[in-house]
Amino acid sequence: MHNLTLRVLATLCLLLSLIQWGQAADVYLLKGNDKIRLNVFGEPDMSREVQLTVTGEASLPLIGSVKLGGLSLLDAEAKITELYKGDYLISPQVSVNLMNAADEQVMVMGAVLKPGPVTIPANTSLDLVSAINTVGGLAPHAYPERIEVVSGDKSQFYDFEKVTLAGTNPVVLKHGDIVNVATNPYVNKHVTILGEVEMAGQLIFPRTGELDIETAIGMAKGLTEEADPERITLKRAGKIYSGALSTQARAKVMPGDIITVPKSRFVDKYITMLGEVAKPGQVEFPIDGRLDLLTAVSLAGGFDRLANKKKVTVSRQTAGGTQVVEFDVTDMEEGKIKLHYLMPGDSVNVPVRRF
Template sequence: MIFSSIQLGLTRFIWSIAFIAVSLFPLVSHADEATYTLRPNDTIRLAVYEEPDLSLQVKILKTGQASFPLIGSVDVGGLTVAAAAAKIRALYAKDYLVDPKLTLTVDEYATEFVSVIGAVKVPGQIPMPVSGNLDIASAMATAGGLTENADPNNLQLQRASGGVISTFSLSSIEGPTGRIRLASGDRIIVNQSAFVGKTVTVMGQVGRPGPLAFPVSGRLDLVKAIAQAGGLTDLANPKKVTINRSGKVILLDFKAISQRGDQPFLLQPDDVVTVAERIF
């Protein structure tokens, strides 16, 4: 009997110490145990000393609430583990238990994500590292980089917290922009180039007359377009090249433009380039 009493007293002492430890230092193996805040989809475990029917594992709902025996739904989202344990203890002590002793732990942490969508090779959700450190450059690398149809100058960052959408270029993420830290729920949107599906047409005395795909970069000059169309034929008149732009006809000296080099004539989508035939 004496041994049993000592053993029971020791057990009560251990539970008391455990309760104090949970109240002051939550048993959380997360990035920061002392300050971890409970979030929706966290799975928590409640253990109540000498009350096995009250012990359970429960997932926190999107509303931030979790349901417990007798006391029902309790709003624990946004509380630290210690604060949530104290709140639950107070509710049990109020109407059901005398000096309840309990522990509250996190069994499974909700996975946090950022999204990279649009014209990337592997669009979708990217899990946040346990450390919580993820920047734009790393997220873009994880998404496999841009597709051929992406606009490298129109990448957008939409914060989960709302506010203005930031726009940046692919080249800028190699600098300070790439080190911008992301938070759970942030979205990176990679827009498709406005020039996808656009063409110019090269007709007349060229090697391969017909439509040409407009570059997604949005930059195509006359010399490059004629080169892509197979170059001038022997019958071409290089001094008489016309551009039909929405009904307006522009007459150009292709020979002078190609020799000049430093002042290219830039084409626009739907331009029709016609190389005239030489008259003998």
């Protein structure tokens, strides 16, 4: 008999637990855009229908905005009763009834084609990619690497390309979540390139935000023949930075920067070849500014047969007067002495060989 009583009590406890669990599972929690009926006993002016905002707040008589989203009807009644008690009503009797349950929705905002609410289909779920596709997809000015999902008081950022990869777990959204697609900070930004490039002017800044000097010059169709890549400058926020393209080609360029490619200092510069060469006269200086004595002789057609290669002189005007240096070009050709580099304005004289 004692054992039977214990079994009966255990069965009753189990049934009671199952009933309570079933009731808890069926409890409706208020959410944004639900419509409720507020009844305040004995206060007909305070009784009314109220629609919750998308964030789950209700505007109530006397007490103003009250957060009811996420509460059961009983919890909502208790909260409103407590707010009215004392300052407004002596012994308030409040009831809250659900008039219309709103569809579960998320809000997609920002740089999408058709921003607005997206309904979560009944008996299923809605992920981030599907929500964005529902509003037409990302706008051209979107910043897909920075998509914010606000859920309650929490916020998290996602990269659209990464969440669309095969095998990636979907980002499941909940009712009331807000998706905010940021605007690309590089949209409608420019960089200016001036001077010795084929197409000087404004360049549209890449949406990726990545741009270096070499790429910018390529976008401007390259350097002209008279450009001096060694003296390219970059102006940013009033400051001017200089450096050789050979070492600064990958220097990062920012929106608003001004790149200037100057003309070579050696444009329209010459040396003079005199004496026993095939074509005496002016020799144009190379744009890169590098001209050695042997190359200069070659540009002048080479030595005549009577040239004295051991007594070639180079004259240069300096602050202290004319400087004359003699070279044995035969030794230079054989590598016995170093090449001698000329400067614009130098005069090279090749004397006649004496027998």
